[in-house]
Amino acid sequence: MLPTGLISLALLLAGSVHGRKTMGWGHTSSEHRFVVHPQVPASFLAEDAAPFDVARQFMNHIYPGDYRIRQDSYTDKATGVTHVYVKQQHQGFDVFDGNININIKDGKVLSYGDSFYKGTSNREGSQVVLNSFAADPSSPADLRKTLMNFMIIAAPSDRATSELEVNFSQYLEGIEVTPESHFVEGEQPYTYFSNVPTAVSPVKGKPGYVQTESGLKFVWKFEVEMEDNWYEVALTPDGDEIPFVVDWAADSPIPDTLKSKDPKPATYLLFPWGVNDPSEGNRSYVYENYDSLAxxxxxxxxxxxxxxSGYFAPTPPKKxxxxxxxxxxxxxxxxxxxWEGRNAWLHNERPDGGKGLNFSYPYDPQQSADGQAEAHKFINNTVAQLFYTSNLVHDLFYRYGFDELSGNFQxxxxxxxxxxxxxVIANAQDGSGYNNANFMTPPDGQNGRCRMYLWNTASPYRDGDLEAGxxxxxxxxxxxTRLTGGPRDSSCLGWGESGGMGEGWGDFLATIIRTHNATDEEIVLPMGAWAANRDKGIRNYPYSTSLDVNPSTYKTLDRPGYFGVHAIGEVWAEILWVVSKKLIAVHNSSDTLFPPKPLDDGTIPSEDFYLPPSYDNxxxxxxxxxxxxxxxxxxLVLNGMKLQPCRPSFFDARDAIIQADEILTGGNNTCLLWSGFAERGLGPDARVDGRTPWGGGIRTNDYSVPLSCITDEPEPTPDTL
Incomplete structure (x- = not known):
């Protein structure tokens, strides 16, 4: 929890090197844990027990207090695992950072993550008066002042900060407060604050608690959408403390009842899937090769x-x-x-392929005194490329389990x-900056926003939209963000190792997708090298299994310069890359990551992609x-995201991936996975001494594997997968 007087220091540490101001910090309980194969009473093991009944039994077994089961809990159609998300409550209010996720299959609790508060009943600020601020705006409980003070801290520039400070009273009087008119059972309703300066939509707020070392503290949690940020922030009513703040914007510095009446696919002249950037290949004609399931x-x-909302059609369509x-x-x-870099998007310019859906445009940028104007000439090609790549990513992620129930973007x-x-709202050549990219992830049901930028690192400028990675x-x-902790909680990857892994998963997936010869042990793959015009890319090291090329281990996180989420993330991505190469060495590599498309009857052929289908008893x-x-x-990585807890550590994510293999293959790859993690110091005895809520502490590598993996038996082969 940071007093507002220390915010300047936090901003200095958290600020983006590319100029976009951002904040992220919070408290992580020392009792936070992820437990695989928990000990439960035998009565829980009825195979036909309903998952939510099992979850309630389990909750009553481990926690006697108040809680609610969140409505975004779901059963994964692919794995059969039910992911139940539980929110701790106190006096009818949510404990915003009190979460339990329970993974259940066949009446059995497979694992759970737990960050519930378990201290004494001596809670700070436990007497709550609702909406007193609304009745008397001049009262000490006037949350408009608290919110205004946060907007001053969050303002995107010194000029904006000064404007808010000078005209504080005027802006304060303009803020309108409206209570929510409908209620969700078990939850406190939102209150809406309109006309908040520098916010681009009404700010949502609700009361609740957060955990501190001395107890539970009463706060208001706000969701603040701005041009360059989308904050989830907890504020004490007096505005003196900010217990946690998460920026939903993450940078990259650098049923078949509806059928189409027109099945003709679109045609695009673009860099095809698998060509990471213009240095790796040429443009060619590709088709709208959509996946009919996704x-x-x-x-x-x-x-x-x-x-x-707000879309206007010349001929209004029927329902x-x-x-x-x-x-x-x-x-x-x-x-x-x-190009204007603003929040408006609905009526921005888009290329029109005509009735034939032919998106074929020139792309031949030349050196120019005005690099931006030169890049703008080829905007139709740029937007079409971003649209094509983003749709393929949607379809690919869908086939690996990122579907509607788990919170995908549709x-x-x-x-x-x-x-x-x-x-997804995808902005090409966003005018709000250079040499960057970012993605804002609000909870399920609100549009994600992807902003891609030009890179002025070369002449002609390089367009980040054209680098698929x-x-x-x-x-x-x-x-x-949507898979970790459930689709309606976007606060789980905000800082420390959790925030770093949010960056690392992106690097890892981009790297494995671009890999044409995944069995090549010598391959070296930098991140963002073309856009940045830098051979080693935008990370400290390119990705490689060679310790000479990339020496990263778990202990690397203790080094100077590895406090930020991007540096943490590249260590996690490197560990995953080493793990992936262990699996590839035994099971070889598929030429495509896209599974076979479903047949007309809805079944999925195994072809040369899946093992033959099997059935339970x-x-x-x-x-x-x-x-x-x-x-x-x-x-396994995507399944692991669904299993791991909110605000996971490296250990939690590692254990979730290993359990994902147990669920999927019966654990046939357990030792292969352990050998990959251990090779970079994340063996079973790796540890952190003196861990802080923000990711500090002293780490110790462990290069061993579990005793059960020390054997003379041969490693698994594709036939025993």
């Missing part, structure tokens, strides 16, 4: 009932219609230019569950198991 309508159609777009506008992605969810109306990295922020289909090492590690 994108039943293709990429350029939206049901009329799911059009974004049951499917609207066909000839621009880069569809159910998964809205792509367009954003305008229409086809009756499959989850909150809809949240396609950067786009994939950004979209992976949406993936990891009740005749239920078991999850499909990828044959190859590269597709298998992607599946």
């Amino acid at each position: 994108s039943p309508l293709g990429w350029h159609k939206i049901p009329a009932s799911s059009l974004p 049951g219609d499917i609207v066909n777009f000839t621009t880069t506008f569809g159910n998964n992605v809205f792509a367009h230019e954003n 305008q229409h969810n086809f009756g499959r569950g989850g909150a809809e109306g949240d396609a 950067i786009v994939i990295h950004e979209l992976a922020h949406g993936l990891s 009740k005749g239920r289909a078991e999850p499909l198991v990828p044959i190859h090492g590269n597709s298998l590690i992607v599946q």
Whole structure:
């Protein structure tokens, strides 16, 4: 918890080297834990027990206090694991950082993460009077002043800060307060604050508690959307303390009831999937190769009932219609230019492929005295490339389990569950900066926002939209944020090792997707090298299994310069890269990470991608198991995200991946996985002494594997996967 007087120091430490101001900190309980194979009473082991009944039994077993089961809990259709998300409550209010996630299958608790407060009943500020500020704006409980003080701290520039300070009273009087008119059972309603300066939408707030070393402290939690940030912040009512703040914006410095009436696919002249950037290949004609399971309508159609608010059509569609777009506008992605760098996007310019959906545009930038103007000439190509890459990423992630129930980004969810109306808003050549990219991930049901920038690192300027690895990295922020801790909690990857892994998963997925010859042990892959015009890329080291090329181990996090999330993330990505190469060495590599498309009857052929389908003793289909090492590690990483707790450590994420293999393959790769983690110091006895809530402490590497893995038996082969 930071007093407001220390905010300047925190901003100095947390600020982006690329100029976008950002904040992120909070308290992590020393009792935070992730438990695999917990000991539970035998009565819990009824195979046919309903998962939510098991969850309630388990909660009553480990925690006698108040809680609520969140509505975004779900059963994974692929694995059969039910992910139950539990929020701690006190006096009817949420404890915002009190979370338990329980993973259940066949009546059994497989694992759980726990960050509930377990201290004494002596809670700070336990007497709560609701909405007293609304009745008397001049009272000490006037939260408008508290919110205004935060906006001064969060203001994007010194000029904006000065403006808010000089005209504080005027802005304060303009803020309107409106209580929420509908209620969700078990939750406190939101209060909306309109006309908040530098916010681009009404600020949502609700009361609750956060954990401190001395007890529970009463706070208000606000969701503040700004041009360059989207903060979730807890403030004490007097505004003197900020217990936690998470920026949902993450930088990269550098059913078949609806059918399309027009099945003709679009054509694009672009850098095809698998070409990471213009240095690796040429543009060619590619097609709208959408996955019919992930994108039943293709990429350029939206049901009329799911059009974004404010959309105006010359001919208003009927409710049951499917609207066909000839621009880069569809159910998964809205792509367009954003040269002004503003929050407005709905009516920004987009390329129009006409009735034939032909998106073929020139791309031949030349050296120019005005690099930005030169890049702008090719905006149609840029937007089409961003649209194409983003849709393929959507379809790929979907096939590995990032579907509607787990919180993916779609305008229409086809009756499959989850909150809809949240396609990705993708800004090409965003005018708010250079040499960067970022992604904002609000909770499920609100649009994610991807902003790609020009890079003035070369002449002509280089366009980040054309480096697929950067786009994939950004979209992976949406993936990891929605899968970790549940789709309606975007606070789980805000700082420390958790925030770092949010960056690391993006680098890892971008790297394994671009790898053409994954069995090549000598391959060296930098991140962002083309856009940055720098051979080693934008990280300290390129990704490689060679310790001479990339010496990163878990202990590396103790080094100077490894406090920030990007440096932490590259260590995690390197560890995952080494783990992936262990699997690939045994199981080889697939030429494509895209699974085979479903047949007309909805079944998925195994082809040369999955092991033959298997069934349990009740005749239920078991999850499909990828044959190859590269597709298998992607599946395990995504499944692990669903298993791990909110604000996971490296240890938690490691254990979740290993358990994901137990669930998927019966643990056939346990020792392979351990050998990969141990090679970079993350063996079973790795530890942190003196860990701080912000990621400090002294780390000790462990290069050993569990005793059960020390054997003369041969490693698994593809036949025993």
